[in-house]
């Protein structure tokens with residue numbers, strides 16, 4: 001067997017290595033680091049190619065490609081969303097991603113992104129809450145206690161300083177799992193029997209449920225003045241979590257309006273429903289929270305630039321480390337135009 005040349009090899013971060021890296025860095029530190037990478041990329045938003053993600057829908061779920069480039073690096077994520085999967089012993093969301101060098105077009109990183117998506121989604125939520133949540137917020141309601149929920153809770157602790165999380169899920173087993181996982185994290189964890197109980201005394205309301213329909217996780221009368229809503233689960237056409245009345249009473253902040261108008265909570269509203277683009281709040285050209293009584297709403301759908309930031313973080317972080325191995329992924333003929341000859345000689 002011929003040995004691949006260096007040019008053929010692409011660093012690959014397996015699930016095992018991603019988990020080793022998280023334990024090496026520390027999960028809260030990693031969430032903080034990722035949030036900084038996402039924030040830096042939101043500050044240079046105008047440099048990026050932007051397009052709504054390319055979605056392939058079926059009766060049971062969606063498969064999406066999420067590409068972007070800052071002119072120097074290119075990144076994309078493959079991700080699915082299948083709410084029925086957990087009843088079949090599979091996850092709702094799985095993902096992997098790739099980063100490439102724009103100058104050569106050669107990939108420079110391939111990585112698992114199921115775990116990395118949970119980290120980047122949580123880091124983004126908390127980075128946004130840092131700008132929008134009421135000052136001194138210390139309690140979060142966490143509605144939907146599935147795969148994303150512990151990551152969301154820990155990011156809000158590490159980045160926004162919440163000390164208490166109030167859990168609710170229609171499936172008590174999911175809540176018990178989340179509570180057990182968070183038991184040794186320093187968060188005060190309260191198990192709640194209803195969504196109304198979960199939001200009691202909470203200044204940050206996170207909804208992170210999975211259902212392939214327009215659900216009403218929060219009704220209009222549940223949301224009082226002064227809270228910040230972090231709406232994660234409504235991220236597909238026909239899949240929302242909030243009563244429309246909440247949107248009309250809130251200031252709504254979004255990642256990339258052309259994608260959010262298709263996929264987010266605001267799909268329920270008119271096409272010209274006013275929204276503020278988060279990157280403008282982060283670079284100081286638009287205001288975020290302006291009063292104690294204002295309801296702020298992050299209508300999160302997950303945008304390609306957040307995945308780019310996560311890929312950029314992993315690319316930088318694994319340099320000179322053993323948190324990856326090299327995949328023989330690119331054919332590399334001695335003469336770049338003799339691809340056929342390379343195949344032919346492999347028979348000898």
Ligand SMILES: NC(=O)c1ccc[n+]([C@@H]2O[C@H](COP(=O)([O-])OP(=O)(O)OC[C@H]3O[C@@H](n4cnc5c(N)ncnc54)[C@H](O)[C@@H]3O)[C@@H](O)[C@H]2O)c1
Nearest residue numbers: 092144146147148169170171174208209210233300301302
């Ligand atoms: N915005 C983003 O960037 C982003 C990123 C990742 C995932 N998501 C979305 O977040 C959602 C959750 O993802 P996950 O990986 O945690 O899924 P999951 O299937 O692991 O967990 C979802 C949980 O929601 C619960 N649930 C369903 N309906 C409910 C209801 N009416 N009230 C309370 N709980 C309810 C389920 O019992 C389950 O425990 C999905 O819809 C996913 O598409 C969004």
